[in-house]
Structure formats: structure tokens, C-alpha cells
Amino acid sequence: MTVSRVMNQTGYVHPATREKVLRVANEFNYRRNGLARGLKMQCTETIGLVIGDVANPFAAEVIRGVREVLTARGYTLFVCVCEQSIKEEVAAFESLADHRVDGIIVATRASQSGNAHLKKLIESGVPVVALGRDFAHRHTDFVSADHLKGGYDATAHLIQLGHKHIGFIGTKQTYGAGLKRFQGYLEALRAHRITPQEQLIVGGQNDADQTPGYSTEEIGYAGMNRLLDLRKPPTAIFARNDFTALGAISAIKQRGLCIPQDVAVVGFDDVPLASHTSPPLTTVFQPTHEQGKIAAEFMLRRIEALEPMPRAERVLPCRLVIRESTVAGGIGAN
Amino acid sequence: MTVSRVMNQTGYVHPATREKVLRVANEFNYRRNGLARGLKMQCTETIGLVIGDVANPFAAEVIRGVREVLTARGYTLFVCVCEQSIKEEVAAFESLADHRVDGIIVATRASQSGNAHLKKLIESGVPVVALGRDFAHRHTDFVSADHLKGGYDATAHLIQLGHKHIGFIGTKQTYGAGLKRFQGYLEALRAHRITPQEQLIVGGQNDADQTPGYSTEEIGYAGMNRLLDLRKPPTAIFARNDFTALGAISAIKQRGLCIPQDVAVVGFDDVPLASHTSPPLTTVFQPTHEQGKIAAEFMLRRIEALEPMPRAERVLPCRLVIRESTVAGGIGAN
DNA sequence: CTGTTAGCGCTTTCAT
DNA sequence: ATGAAAGCGCTAACAG
Numbered sequence: 071m072t073v074s075r076v077m078n079q080t081g082y083v084h085p086a087t088r089e090k091v092l093r094v095a096n097e098f099n100y101r102r103n104g105l106a107r108g109l110k111m112q113c114t115e116t117i118g119l120v121i122g123d124v125a126n127p128f129a130a131e132v133i134r135g136v137r138e139v140l141t142a143r144g145y146t147l148f149v150c151v152c153e154q155s156i157k158e159e160v161a162a163f164e165s166l167a168d169h170r171v172d173g174i175i176v177a178t179r180a181s182q183s184g185n186a187h188l189k190k191l192i193e194s195g196v197p198v199v200a201l202g203r204d205f206a207h208r209h210t211d212f213v214s215a216d217h218l219k220g221g222y223d224a225t226a227h228l229i230q231l232g233h234k235h236i237g238f239i240g241t242k243q244t245y246g247a248g249l250k251r252f253q254g255y256l257e258a259l260r261a262h263r264i265t266p267q268e269q270l271i272v273g274g275q276n277d278a279d280q281t282p283g284y285s286t287e288e289i290g291y292a293g294m295n296r297l298l299d300l301r302k303p304p305t306a307i308f309a310r311n312d313f314t315a316l317g318a319i320s321a322i323k324q325r326g327l328c329i330p331q332d333v334a335v336v337g338f339d340d341v342p343l344a345s346h347t348s349p350p351l352t353t354v355f356q357p358t359h360e361q362g363k364i365a366a367e368f369m370l371r372r373i374e375a376l377e378p379m380p381r382a383e384r385v386l387p388c389r390l391v392i393r394e395s396t397v398a399g400g401i402g403a404n
Numbered sequence: 405m406t407v408s409r410v411m412n413q414t415g416y417v418h419p420a421t422r423e424k425v426l427r428v429a430n431e432f433n434y435r436r437n438g439l440a441r442g443l444k445m446q447c448t449e450t451i452g453l454v455i456g457d458v459a460n461p462f463a464a465e466v467i468r469g470v471r472e473v474l475t476a477r478g479y480t481l482f483v484c485v486c487e488q489s490i491k492e493e494v495a496a497f498e499s500l501a502d503h504r505v506d507g508i509i510v511a512t513r514a515s516q517s518g519n520a521h522l523k524k525l526i527e528s529g530v531p532v533v534a535l536g537r538d539f540a541h542r543h544t545d546f547v548s549a550d551h552l553k554g555g556y557d558a559t560a561h562l563i564q565l566g567h568k569h570i571g572f573i574g575t576k577q578t579y580g581a582g583l584k585r586f587q588g589y590l591e592a593l594r595a596h597r598i599t600p601q602e603q604l605i606v607g608g609q610n611d612a613d614q615t616p617g618y619s620t621e622e623i624g625y626a627g628m629n630r631l632l633d634l635r636k637p638p639t640a641i642f643a644r645n646d647f648t649a650l651g652a653i654s655a656i657k658q659r660g661l662c663i664p665q666d667v668a669v670v671g672f673d674d675v676p677l678a679s680h681t682s683p684p685l686t687t688v689f690q691p692t693h694e695q696g697k698i699a700a701e702f703m704l705r706r707i708e709a710l711e712p713m714p715r716a717e718r719v720l721p722c723r724l725v726i727r728e729s730t731v732a733g734g735i736g737a738n
Numbered sequence: 739c740t741g742t743t744a745g746c747g748c749t750t751t752c753a754t
Numbered sequence: 755a756t757g758a759a760a761g762c763g764c765t766a767a768c769a770g
Binding site for chain 2: 099101102103104105106108109114116123124125127129130131133134137141146147148149150151153158161162165167168169170190193194195286287291313316317320323342343346348
Binding site: 071074078102103104105106107108109110111 | 747
């Protein structure tokens with residue numbers, strides 16, 4: 071008991087006794103048992119973050135934002151990665167819940183079974199915040215960027231430059247940010263009286279419930295080649311994310327075509343690399359770090375509220391960043 | 405007790421009772437308490453991975469490799485990220501140890517204070533495996549790529565192409581992979597009777613004990629500009645990693661110089677993007693995924709051994725990947 | 739086949 | 755200023 075008082079710096083302990091305790095503790099490499107503590111206290115001061123693809127800069131930024139807020143408040147973040155399948159995502163939920171984290175921030179792509187499981191989790195009393203992922207629940211906060219508007223703006227930008235034949239590259243999805251961006255693309259076309267054309271839309275097969283991963287360079291490269299093989303290839307491309315855009319750029323250059331003169335390209339995310347490609351990539355910036363911070367704040371508020379709180383929502387605006395991959399004349403264009 | 409038997413599928417339980425238990429458990433959203441279980445069992449079937457910079461593809465690959473092995477054996481991986489400071493790294497160690505993970509894989513950059521803390525951890529009985537990080541301890545396994553030889557090979561490749569004036573770009577370090585690569589650079593120069601020149605070596609200041617982060621495009625870009633401003637700029641560059649190399653490429657192109665004719669560039673890591681840059685980047689591949697797998701295997705072996713095991717070491721070979729940033733003629737060169 | 743006892747290491751409360 | 759008792763939820767070992 072005295073040891074407990076010394077370790078937690080709580081209650082009165084004789085200075086000499088404290089010294090002795092600390093000395094002996096150090097000598098025997100004593101370390102308090104967080105399991106026993108958590109068991110007694112009914113909280114672990116620990117938050118879990120479930121994320122799909124750590125390779126994506128998006129993940130890194132989210133983690134940074136979340137951590138920034140959590141560590142400042144004395145919480146520890148445990149990140150669970152699940153890139154292979156929904157099964158692993160569910161396993162991550164189970165693990166975190168088993169180990170009694172105080173809350174779970176979910177930043178994976180939504181899916182039927184994932185959502186179902188999440189709902190059970192919430193009903194068993196675990197505070198949950200959804201980040202950039204469709205999930206509606208009365209007791210779950212939600213933060214995301216406005217992917218729909220971002221997709222719309224990117225496409226409208228191309229249209230305003232005079233393009234009418236605009237392709238879309240990216241894994242087809244039934245959920246999530248990718249779908250929203252695609253919908254933005256469709257809406258922008260329709261708003262400008264351009265009929266979307268099936269053959270201008272390419273990407274992986276519809277495997278949303280199988281692979282939580284992101285669209286890659288490979289998909290961009292392969293997709294672009296498919297588009298360039300058309301009798302009437304597009305004069306502009308909206309790629310679902312920057313990596314896919316880079317793959318597309320690679321394919322375009324390989325055919326000796328010029329960007330943006332022959333084909334203009336827009337990406338999404340504004341990864342650090344986007345300003346260093348040649349030509350620098352026009353893209354849509356999303357405030358990832360900010361999303362992480364807000365998710366963490368939502369979570370802490372939820373935990374520290376004694377009673378179940380109503381849902382909080384926050385959708386942050388994206389911002390079109392125009393570079394030389396759509397508008398010629400910059401130094402970096404070639 | 406009967407509930408415990410049902411949940412763990414151990415011992416004999418009457419089928420009817422089992423049914424009833426499961427039904428009620430489901431109804432009340434029962435979930436076993438991992439804290440209590442861990443407290444009793446003295447193990448949590450959980451491994452911690454401490455990593456510095458998740459933004460780096462290296463991290464993603466390590467995680468994939470580690471996870472692959474751990475999940476197959478029923479362990480859960482908790483990733484702790486610490487990008488800001490050694491202080492955060494130490495906090496991550498503390499947290500993981502407090503929560504009684506069964507072992508800790510450390511993949512941050514080595515540092516004085518980090519190492520000291522790690523030593524205490526090991527002495528308190530936590531199994532530790534070091535990945536790609538200098539750390540010598542009798543009871544700690546070690547796995548890494550051969551960064552020294554990789555750096556040597558990259559530099560030797562440039563020398564064999566006829567270059568004598570070869571620059572190095574990357575944060576200066578006193579520990580870790582970056583230092584090894586730099587040493588490889590120096591050794592290769594000396595082996596070919598070229599005297600290293602101070603002004604050809606650029607990078608951030610020596611802040612190894614402060615920022616566990618990696619060398620970035622910004623450093624590459626700024627460093628390259630510094631080198632190009634010299635009266636006699638280098639004809640070839642070895643960059644500490646691919647991102648730094650990309651920054652350098654960006655700077656070179658911006659001056660209207662050609663790669664590899666005016667300046668040849670070699671990176672390190674072979675990130676997925678390296679084959680998609682223009683020109684495609686010559687770089688040194690390191691088997692990151694493999695390192696993750698081996699680290700996890702070492703860890704499990706160590707955990708499952710009843711007695712303290714002697715140190716195991718494994719240094720994996722790197723492989724030079726020659727592309728058009730050093731040898732002209734490829735399609736992607738421009 | 740099921741229940742009882744004890745104890746994992748901690749903290750809250752109450753006594754000294 | 756320190757200690758004793760009780761209990762957090764679980765499981766190993768032993769009854770029944």
C-alpha cells in the first residue's frame with residue numbers, strides 16, 4: 071500500500087520511507103502492473119487506432135494528429151494495422167476490446183461486416199470514433215474530409231480548362247472516401263452537362279469487402295494504359311489518389327505524351343511527394359492531421375463524459391492545389 | 405467457471421449448458437476481460453512494436469512482415485509510434501511494459517538515452533528484439549540489413565561508371581542505418597583511392613539524439629542545391645534514402661540539368677515509387693519485409709523458450725538495383 | 739460435468 | 755504516516 075502511494079504520488083508518505091521504497095524498487099527493477107491497475111480502475115488510459123494501410127501517407131498523418139492530442143492528455147496510443155482483410159479488422163477490434171482500451175478510433179475503409187461488428191462493439195459500451203469512414207451510429211462520433219466536394223472541385227477544374235473527355239482511375243468501391251470522390255466526379259460532369267462514359271472509368275474490380283487497401287501506382291499505371299489504348303483517349307484524368315495519379319503520369323510519359331498538353335492529371339490527398347513530381351501534381355489537399363486531432367478530441371470528450379453522449383459530426387473542407395500537371399508553364403513541366 | 409470453460413473451449417461442458425452460456429453471453433454483450441486474464445496467466449499474447457517514422461515505407465513493410473508471423477501464431481501486434489523525440493520513445497517503452505506485452509520489437513533509430521532505457525527494460529525481464537537498429541545486449545536478438553555494404557555498393561557503382569566527384573546527401577547521424585550507409589560511402593571512396601571531400605557531404609545538422617525521423621525530400625532538395633552551388637559540383641550523388649534522392653532529382657531538373665548525363669543519382673531503400681520516378685531511380689533494395697518476419701520469429705522463439713536465450717543475430721544482404729538515374733538509355737530518362 | 743477456493747497485483751476504504 | 759481488508763475478473767487445482 072505504501073508502495074502504491076509512493077508510485078502514484080498520492081497521500082502522505084514519510085520522506086525516508088519514500089526514499090527507501092524508490093531505492094528498492096529501482097534495485098529490483100520493479101514496475102507497476104498495468105493489468106492489475108486497469109482491472110481495479112476500470113480504465114487503462116489507452117486508446118486504440120485501427121487503420122488499414124500504414125504505407126499511405128494518410129495513415130502517418132492521422133497517427134500524428136491523434137497522438138499529438140492523446141499524449142498531451144496522458145493517454146497512450148496503440149495502433150492496430152489490418153491490411154489484408156476485413157477478418158483482420160474484426161480481429162483488431164476484438165483484441166483492443168479484450169485488452170480494455172478506453173476507446174477505439176476506426177480509420178479503416180467501411181464494409182458490411184466491419185460495420186456490423188463495430189455496432190456490437192459500441193453496444194457493449196466501448197467508445198468509438200469513426201475517421202474518414204462511413205459509419206452512422208447514435209453514440210459514435212464522426213470526422214472526415216469532404217471527399218465529395220473535393221472530387222467535384224477536381225473535376226470541375228478540368229472542365230473549366232476546357233476538357234470534356236475526362237477519365238477516372240481508381241479502385242471501384244461501394245463504401246468510403248473513394249466512392250465519395252467518384253461521386254463528386256460524376257456530379258461535376260453532370261452539372262456541366264457532360265455524360266459520364268463507362269469506358270473512361272477504370273480501376274480494380276469491385277472487391278470492397280475483401281481488401282481494405284488503397285489504390286496504388288500499379289493501378290494508376292495499368293488503368294492509364296487502358297485509357298490510352300482507347301480509340302478516343304481522354305484528354306484529362308482524375309485519379310482517386312496521388313499514388314494512382316503518379317502511376318498514370320508514368321504511363322503517359324512512357325508513351326512520349328506531354329503533361330498537361332496531351333493529358334492533364336489531377337490527384338487527391340496532396341502527399342508530400344506531389345509537389346516534387348515532374349510535372350508537379352495538381353491535387354486536392356485534405357486536412358489529414360486535423361482529422362486525427364479532432365478524432366482524438368472527440369474521443370477524450372466522450373470518455374470523460376460520465377453519461378453516453380450524442381453523436382458529434384465534423385466534415386472538413388478540402389482544397390484544390392493547382393500545379394503544372396493541369397496548367398502548363400511552370401518550371402517543372404516537361 | 406463454467407463460463408470460462410465455454411469461452412476457452414476447454415474441459416467438459418454439457419452441450420445444453422454451453423448453448424445457454426453462449427446465448428446469455430451474446431445477449432448481454434459479454435466479453436472476457438483481457439486484463440484479468442493477463443493478470444492471472446502472466447501473459448497477454450500481445451507484442452509491441454516501437455517505430456519512429458510511420459510515414460516511411462520502411463515502417464509499413466516492417467509492420468507487414470511482423471504481423472504476418474505474429475497473427476499466424478495467434479499474437480496481436482500493438483504498434484507504438486514515436487516521431488518527435490527520444491522522450492516519446494521511452495514513454496512508448498514504459499507504456500508497453502506497463503501493459504505487460506509479452507515482448508517488444510524496437511525499430512527506432514538508436515540513441516544514447518534510448519539504449520540506456522532499453523537495457524533497463526531487458527533487465528526487468530521483457531524480451532526485446534532490435535530491428536535495423538544498433539543495440540548490443542546479451543539477451544536481445546538483432547536483425548538488420550547490411551547498410552554498410554549497401555552504401556559501399558552504391559558508391560562503387562558510381563565509381564565504376566567513371567565518377568570521381570561523388571556527393572553524399574543525408575542527415576548526419578551518430579547511430580543507425582544512416583551512419584552505416586555513410587560509412588559504406590567513405591569506404592568505397594577510399595578503396596578506390598578517392599579522398600572524401602568535406603564540402604561534398606551535406607545534410608541536416610547532427611541532431612541524432614533529438615529527432616528519430618528520417619531524411620526527407622526537403623533535405624535532398626536543399627542539399628542538392630547546396631552542392632550545385634559549389635564551384636565544382638559533384639557529377640554523381642549518393643543519397644541516404646530514396647526520398648532524399650527524389651528531392652535531389654527535383655533540384656537537378658529545376659536547373660535544367662540532365663540525369664544521369666550531368667548528375668547521376670543513387671538512392672537507398674527501393675521504395676515502390678523508385679521505379680516510377682523520371683528517370684527511374686537507381687537504388688539499393690533492402691529486404692524490409694523479411695526483416696520484419698525474422699524479428700517476429702526471433703521474438704516468438706524467445707518468448708516460448710522457458711529460459712533466457714542467448715543473442716541471435718541476422719544481417720541480410722542488400723541488392724543494388726540499377727535504373728536510368730545512373731545509366732542513360734532507358735525509356736523513362738529525360 | 740459443474741462448483742468452490744485461492745490468488746494474480748493493484749487501489750479504495752477504513753483502522754490504527 | 756502506515757497497514758489490513760476486500761474485490762476488480764479471471765483461471766488452476768481440486769472437490770463434488
